[in-house]
Amino acid sequence: MLCLDFFFCGALMLCCTRLCVALLASHGQQPILDHDPTETEHTFPSTDMSSASTVSHHDPHNAPCFVDDIFAVLREAVGNDGELTNSSLTQFGICTLSDSSSGSVLLQLAKESIRDQRLGFEVLHPTGVLLAEEDERGTLMLTFDLPQSPLLKLSPALLLAFESPPNGGNLDVTFTSQSLHPNAQTVCISGETQYILLTGQASEVNVHQRWRISVEAKSPDMNQNLKVILISGKSGSNINLVPLLLFSGERGTDISSSLASSQTSFLCELKRFLGDVLPRDHRESSPLQLDSLQSLPPLTLGLSSSDTLLAGLINSSSITIFSFSSWGSVFQVHRGELAFSPGLLEELKLRLEQIVVKIMEVIREEQVGQRATERLGRLKDLSALSMNEPSAGESQYRAFLLLKALQTVARAYELQRGLRATRAGPTSPVRANVCGLRSLTVSLEKRLGLPNTVNINNCHGSCAFPLTNANNHAVLLNFHIESENVDERAPCCVPVAYEALEVVELNEHGTYLSIKPDVVAKECGCR
Structure with a gap:
């Protein structure tokens, strides 16, 4: 069983048994980065890049289910035969299962999530995230800082989750970095892709680290489409990825x-x-x-x-x-x-x-x-x-x-x-017009929760003699109207009891x- 705790964090690393997984994720949620509340962006003054986009400060109103939703996606990635489904491969940006180390990592994660759904964990905040254009070919560089932690000595898998769906068409994209193993890994991004799964390199030293990952489309002329996918916001200044680092802890420690x-x-x-x-x-x-x-x-x-x-x-x-x-x-x-x-x-x-x-x-x-x-x-x-x-x-x-x-x-x-x-x-035409309950469904504000519609019913139909569920006032009023006193309001079909x-x-x-x-x-x- 999976046991989760929730924290604000800036990148996500998950350790399943001996496998530690780094997750840079959003999954439709909006976690918040750990930085000075007066700042609105993360930047790296020492990094010589132009046209940089940064991760902005986000409202974590859906944060409590953020990590749990990721585990739910992992659990549902495996079909009845115990193998990854074709839709799961597309969802995680895996081109083919046979030639991708990420496929075996995803399968191991999915099966581990099914077997053990109460993993404890620890969270590590990155100190900054940056996406910038590096050269004239349009190659992009994803950079993020990790603080000092002994957990970085574990071999991670890196999961990048989109904050909004990719809308730049189908792309083969290569991620290259000394922090990845192997150093160059190719993923396939389509409109159905929610995550990108990569395998990372363990660190030999427990010091501050800066991971720099080159991101380039298979065809250089497709790099502009890649920028559309990875950069969001009205001004094109926000990264379409929100980072979060999660490390599993030993069960029963807290x-x-x-x-x-x-x-x-x-x-x-x-x-x-x-x-x-x-x-x-x-x-x-x-x-x-x-x-x-x-x-x-x-x-x-x-x-x-x-x-x-x-x-x-x-x-x-x-x-x-x-x-x-x-x-x-x-x-x-x-x-x-x-x-x-x-x-x-x-x-x-x-x-x-x-x-x-x-x-x-x-x-x-x-x-x-x-x-x-x-x-x-x-x-x-x-x-x-x-x-x-x-x-x-x-x-x-x-x-x-x-x-x-x-x-x-x-x-x-x-x-x-x-x-x-x-x-x-x-239904008899006469009975269909008799005063009675009819269904009436109204929408509820989206922020409220579930269900987001409710049937409140309403009353429709005729109040002609014999009157439906009438009180003495309605009986006398109806008699008065039928005696040709047409200036009065006739009895109306209305709710008389509520829940x-x-x-x-x-x-x-x-x-x-x-x-x-x-x-x-x-x-x-x-x-």
């Missing part, structure tokens, strides 16, 4: 770090699972800002949460939204814990077993994909409950979140199936539950 990273791994896996399994609404609409809605005072979910509150949440049918995006600091990953009574813990365990079976059926019937099944399996392992340890607060916390997430998934598919049945079944929306916010300070009342219409009537 118990608190191991616990925090295991929990973060669960939350990141939960986020990926929801993204995979929730049905997608492809209609475009303006996002709803939930902060503008009325909300009950937020509740802290922790060891002090009462059984009454926890039982109510377990039995609640409300849709739950998970907000992951406010994890502000990767240094402080909150350790969530809950303390259920033995009886309620048994109820939680039973409910979770039942909903897992239900979601497995959904995944199979809806053909969601094998990846969702594998992620659900990992979530079950990470949230496994032991009745012999009723005070194990972290496993209870994870099991509770997983239950609420799966309840929301189940409800989403029940709604989707109901809509399909309604569209397929015969709340539950928002679970996870950040570095804790886990909070925000209840938005009267969000989802669940019953209609004439009023």
